[in-house]
């Protein structure tokens with residue numbers, strides 16, 4: 001069962017149908033889909049089908065608490081045997097970027113994943129030119145694992161992706177969580 005989470009100026013709300021319309025708009029925005037390498041256009045129906053098909057996944061809508069504004073999404077796909085989870089984050093609303101919301105959303109999620117879900121490892125992939133995201137991940141303590149050479153094909157090109165991870169034993173924010 002998914003939980004409401006809160007940290008600083010951000011709350012994470014279990015993802016529901018009320019979030020589809022905005023998400024579809026964001027996922028069709030080149031400023032978002034190019035950073036993810038999404039290769040096909042998304043419709044409300046394809047999005048709904050995709051959400052319903054997800055297993056072993058937590059999905060949250062990210063809210064800016066101060067303005068009670070829905071501004072992005074955070075997904076956590078986990079392997080229950082290895083207690084290892086992969087996440088994706090995007091703030092679809094451009095005005096919400098650079099205000100600490102992405103950082104707070106990740107702290108809330110990582111605290112929950114390590115402390116409540118007892119995951120062991122959290123990892124991510126990022127394109128090498130996404131410097132903002134890389135700075136955020138390094139600031140939070142994610143360790144660079146290496147380059148996945150030409151692991152992604154989009155826009156008629158193979159692209160490298162960088163892989164980062166953090167282990168429960170390396171995470172330092174464990175006591176600061178405020179649960180909503």
Ligand SMILES: CC(C)(COP(=O)(O)OP(=O)(O)OC[C@H]1O[C@@H](n2cnc3c(N)ncnc32)[C@H](O)[C@@H]1OP(=O)(O)O)[C@@H](O)C(=O)NCCC(=O)NCCS
Nearest residue numbers: 035089090091097098099100101102103126132133135136
């Ligand atoms: C990447 C993203 C989640 C970061 O969230 P954000 O709320 O914009 O970032 P924050 O305001 O929380 O900033 C946290 C840290 O990120 C880095 N950062 C944020 N904006 C930055 C910028 N314009 N330039 C460089 N670093 C930046 C900094 O390290 C910053 O910490 P600091 O302010 O102490 O220097 C968000 O910008 C986003 O969704 N971008 C589009 C989609 C995307 O790239 N998703 C990730 C795909 S892997």
